[in-house]
Structure formats: C-alpha cells, structure tokens
Amino acid sequence: MTRALLLLAASVLAVPAAAQTIAITGGTVAIGDGSAPIERGTVVIANGRVVAAGAGVAVPAGAEVVDATGRWVTPGVVSAMTDLSLVDADGVSESNDAGARNSPYKASIDVSVAVNPSGVKVANERLGGVTRAIVAPEAGGSIFAGQGAVIDLGSDPDALTRARAFEYVELGEDGGKLAGGSRPAAWALLRDAFQQAQDYRRDPKAFDGRSRDSLVTRADAETLGRVLDGQLPLLVHVERAADIRQVLGLTRDYAKVKLVLVGVAEGWLVAREIAAARVPVIAHALADLPASFESLAATESNVGRMRAAGVPVALASTGASGGDHVLRQFAGNLVAITRVPGATGLDWGQAWASITSGPAEAIGLGGEIGSLRPGRRADVVLWDGDPLELSSVPVATWVDGRAQPMRSRQTDLRDRYLTPTEGALPKAYERR
C-alpha cells in the first residue's frame, strides 16, 4: 500500500504542472492561423493555455524560460481523419476498433469509448510532432460510420478533447457499395434515415426503432437528430465533382446541418460552389491519380485551387502509411508545387494552417486547438528547423502545457539495435 502510494506520488511529480508559466523565446514562431512565421518571437503558456505568441511578447516575471534561438516554435500538428488510438496494428483485426461491419448500430457508434492513450502509435506520432487527432470511425456495415472523437496525444491517461465530435458518412462510390450497390441506394438510405430522425425528434415514444426489421435504431435516430440540429457536424466523404454538388444540396434541404466535405479529389472543379456554401473541406493532400472513376480529375493542385477560391482547407492524414507525422511532408509538398509552372499550392503559412488550425476549425474547435492564438490549449512543439522540412524533428513538446517525454517504443527499438550484433547477453537484456 505504502509502496503503491509512493509510486503514485512519483508519477504525479514526474508530470510537470501545467500551471507553470513557460516562455519560449527567440525562436521562429508560426502561429498556425495561416500567417507567415515570425522571427525571434516569444510564446508564453500558462495553466495549460496559450497566453500570447508573436513578436514583442513580454516574458512574465517568474516564468520558466526556454531558449528557442535558431529553432521553430509552432502549435502541434492536428491529424484529421485518422484511426490513431483505435488501432494497434491495422491488419491485426483483434487490435482494430476502427470499424464494425456486423453491428446493428450505425450512426450512434461512438469511438471515444475505444480510445487507448497508451497505444504505442500515440507516442510514436507525438514524437513526430502530432499533438491532437480527429479520430474517425471507418464505415463497415452502413454509409453511417458513426461518431468520431478529438483526442490529445499527451502521455497522460485523459486523452479526450471532445467525444462525439462529429458524424462520419460515406457517399460516392464507397457509400454506394455500403448501401447495397449504388449511389442512389446510398441517397435513399440517407434521406430516409434523416426523415426517421425527424420522426424520432417529433415523438420519441411513437418511434419504433427496436423491432428486428427497423432500418434505423432509436440510438441512431437520436444521433442523426443531433446532426440535423447542427449540434454534431456532418463529415461526408465524397470525391467526384458531381457527388460534391449533390452533397452541397443537403445544406438547402437541412439548413442547420454543419457540413464538412472529406476527400474531395475533384473539389477544384466545383471550388466556387463549395466556397459559396461556406463548407470547409478536409482533403487528400497529394492525391493526383485517377485512383477510381470518381477521382479522374485528381491533381496535387486541388487543395491550392480550392484555397484560392476561398474554400477553408485542411489536410487529411489518409494515405500516410508512415504514420500521422507524414502530414507535415504532405503540407511541405503543397508549398513545393508553388514553384511548378501551372500548379497551384499553398504558401508556408497556409500550408502549416492546413495541418493545424485548418482541421480544428473544420470541426468547430478552432477556438480550442490548432493554433498559438491566445486562449488555445498549449500544444506547442519546438523544432530544430523548419517543421515542413524533412530534416527537422521536434526537440520538445508540450500538450495542454505539459512537457512530454521524448521517447517512444520506436526509440527503444532504435537504441537496442543501433549496433545490430549481440553483446555479452542477448538483445532481450539490452534496454535503457
């Protein structure tokens, strides 16, 4: 008992208090809101929040000062549309809680209960500069994948920033397959489910939803009611220009729905319409292949062209086989193509925003996370160079103002095998 208490006390003491005021001085500061980086700026955090960031920010008396001269200071990356924390290894079905093909529940599935903050990928990706994630379910048995969550990647057990943060729906080609074989079937399902959600809202007691042949369960109807009320943002995956137009039509029929488009490989073809509808997009960063008949017009210029048309853009981590940290490589490439004749990319500030404040704002959390504007949660990364460059890595990270350990299972493996040959004892005895 005493020993357990001592251990508990030690672990609490090992977490630096978030209340501590920290001033990170002298570095190049990127706010993450789309503005250009500021040289020799200061970032002040206290009580787990950003107090101030930029040029000419005074260091409060008593603050712990971190010298960032020659380094970069930014908000951590927000990885959007990821299965991080739901999955240990994607192909190991026992470890994978992203999708539920055989569940009778659809829209009401809530991934937040499966979030595992101690999965090894969480620490691995934190070491790559990712501090928050928009965790999405994967559609299995319906066009309705369920409700996603927003998490932090801190080393503490409290990972949830927001449970039930959005509803995720598949339309387009995938939606058609899930609905029984065609896009029209997916739309019939969607319209009917929305109708039933309205029925449920009007008279919950009269709503069936528990009989074997009911198409929408009570729980699903309740969830979709919150979508129709605009409490729960509706994230819809579509790629083809024609499908995007169809989905934008939803905003006319259901005025309160907070629509967000995901994927949108052909978004540039309808960029003005998306902008006019004031719908944000969470897009593939670099999809440039006609991977399917719904993405024939895919180009790396998609995001840049949408941004230029006034669409609020964020990047999705889909296709990041190396892990969520690859998002900053994606963003860097969008800067690279600004120098390719005929291509449209993003400037540095926009590119960094597309993986920080962009995804946060898309789901209505821009006031909480994703930038170093005052009042935001203090998710701060100190980099040894330009964070979009492939040569740069984080040298210190704070989540909610707490300094994070800079080790992971990957660094343990690396250190064990930097010299691959065995020493006096088997490798199993080599550890820090």
Place this chain on the structure above:
Amino acid sequence: MKLGRGRRALWGAVAIALPLAACASDGKDRPKSAAAKAPPVKYARDPYPSTYHAYPGVPTLVRNVTVFDGEGGRIDGGAVLLADGKIAAVGQSLDAPAGATVIDGAGKYITPGIVDIHSHLGDYPSPQVQALSDGNEATAPITADVWAEHSVWPQDPGFGRALANGGVTTLQILPGSANLMGGRSVVLKNVYARTMQAMKFPGAPYGLKMACGENPKRVYGSKNREPSTRMGNVAVDRQTWAKAVAYKRKWDKYEKEGGDPPDRDIGMDTLRGVLSGEIMVQNHCYRADEMAIVLDMAKEFGYHVTAFHHAVEAYKIADLLRASGTCAAVWADWYGFKMESYDGIGENLAILDHAGACAMIHSDDENGIQRLNQEVAKVLSSARHAGIQVSDEAAWKWLSLGPAKALGIDSQTGSLRPGKMADAVLWNGNPFSVYTRPEKVWVDGALLYDSSDPKRRPVSDFELGQPGSGDVK
C-alpha cells in the same frame, strides 16, 4: 555487382544462340553411342523481347549545377553533358559541343534518374478497379509460371506521375505477395509505349518474386489449404525447390547431351533460372527471424537471395545480411499497419548502411514512387538525429545505383558515369528538400518531362479526353 554483369553476359549469349537453336557442343566430344541422340534444342529464354528504343535527344550541357553522380561523388558548380543518349561527360566545367542545348543549373541539382526496385504500376494500375487488378495470381501458393509483364497495362497513369513528380526513369514491376512464389518480375524503362515490350529495359535479367510471412499464410489459410502457417510457408517452398533441383538436373543434362527432351514446365523454367544464377530472387519479407530462415533455405537449395523487400526488421540482422551479400529494399518510415510491420523504425535503412549491408529505398506504392527522394531525406534525418553521419551525395546511391545493382543493370544505368544511359533528373533545388521538384527528366538522353513545357508532359490513353486531361498532376 559482379553477378549482375555475369548474368547479362549470359543472357546476351542465349539471345544470340536462340535462332540457331543449337547446343554448344558440336558432337565431337561425345561418345559414339550417343551420336544417334537428337541434338538438344534450348527453349527460348527471351520469348517476349524488348522492343524499346531510345527517343531522339539533343546534346545537352547542364552547367553551374550541383552534381550528385549517384556513386557517392558530388561536384558543386559542376557540369554534365548528355549526348547520343549517353552520359558523355561529368566534370567541374565542360565545353558545349556545337549545337548543344546549354542549361544554366544555378541553384539546381542534377542526379541519375531514380530506379525503383519495387513497383506494381501496370499490374495494379489506376483506376483501381477489379477489371484491372492483375498483380496477384492468388489461386495457388506457387505460381512461378506467371510473368508480371503479361499483366502490365502500359496505359497506367501512374507511370507518368512517377516520371514527372518522382524523377523515376527505371522500375521493376513485381507480382504481388499473396503467393510464396508469385512469378517473374520485369524491369521497365519509364517511357510510355503502346506495348509492354516497348517499355522493357533491354537486357535486364528477370527476377523471381517470393514472399514469406503473413500474406501467403493468410491467403491460403483462408482457403483452408497449405500454407496456413509460417512453417507451412517454408515447407511448400522447400518441396518446390526440391522439384526444381531435379528439373534443372534433367534439363541441364538434356541441353548438354540432347536426346529426348524432358517435359517442359513453365514455372520450373523460372526456378531453374534462379538455380543457375540467371534470375534474381526478390523476396518480400518483413521479420528478421524469417529472413534468416530464408537465407538458410537458399543455401540448402543452392540459390542466392538478391534482395529482401520491405524488410522492416532488417536492421536487427544487418550483420547477417552483410555476410550473405543480400540487400534490403525498404521504406523510410512505414510501420504498424500489420503485425509483421509492428517493429518498423525510421532508422532501418541507415542502420543497415552503417553496418555495411546493402540497402536501398523502394516504394511499393503508386504515390510513394512520386517522392522516393523525400523518403531518403527522411532516412537521412533519422540517421543524423541518431548520430549516424551520411552525406547527401552518398545517400543518392540508395535511389539509383543500389537498386540498379540489385536489378543487374548497373553497367547501363544508375549513375552519371560516362557511357551509361543518359537517365537523369534536373531538380529545381536540393532533392532532399521537401520544397524541391523535378524540373526536367531525361531517359536515354530524350527530354521526356519538362515542367515548363506542357508538351513534355505525358498523358496516357486512359486520361485523354477525361476531366483533368493534360493538367499538372
């Protein structure tokens, strides 16, 4: 690699011998009793020959440019001359021949074209529809009889992206990894053509795709047949190699002595090619312990594993790989997508290289192939942050000469050495920066991509007349 050159010589000899269909022996050496035997007739080693030809180029001098020669050399403010389809000269400063195009390379870099040793373009093309899904003959665990080239769709839009965005000039197309022995690979020049044959890299040896681990045991275990375990994988491999050894013995004897020809077995032809050192083994394998078993299996049956592909745990056995002369072709940072990739780390390639093992980058991905230079940049970052020092110019070996050696084509391409094919990329900055893209790509001296000239941007038949046709991609 010596082996590579030896193999090429052998192929050349076979190609010449084919029309004669004759044996090396003229009969004088044989005892009289055997003289009645029919003379041996060799089966065709190259029945779908390359019809690739280099496209016209103009002598081109790029000067005042940073040169990575692909063999570890670097020249700042240097010059490269391409002429007659070949690398003509590389130096600090070169004179432009009369009529040459002269390009000022200030702020730019020139490198050998990238060689991707692991691609499925054409076999798993875009669009990814079932009708075009031709990369895994997943109907039996041993399909050494299939040839990836017979699935290649030359209209895959992916070839053009790999050229324009990736600077890839040569690539090996492999069958998938559903099977223990998935079939023959083919090496292509990254030049669009109407036929597969017109993309084939002239004289490149064939490869045999093998796979260990989760994929074969999952695919066949789910069909309730062998192999359903890792031990089943090895058992089926060994049984097959034992048959191949017997097949080779019969055919070697026949091709030497003549008489009644043994029965042909198309799959066994490929395995015989491996056992005679003509066909290189390209072995998909993730786990360190499994790679060690495969190396013993190769010894048991007398073949050499040229390269392990993916090799996510190769860093754990860098010393074993070095000792066996087996390469590892790896990703920069992929991990955690299946059990056997759980131990992937970003330092894999760097640890291998530092330990003196042969290592290189690969894509296995239609998107990753567009950024192999960036994958190496990530490896460099991981290496340097772990205290392993590698120069940029040395790292370029992982992108061109290393894979060229493991494909047996390093005397023709893979570095900016005079006399080699003029396969080169002019980058608009340091190619290890995320902000850099190819500006021009030459294949055999022909300018096949120019970022400032929309007419030098390929559009495959599939994309022609579709939304976005001819756009920057």
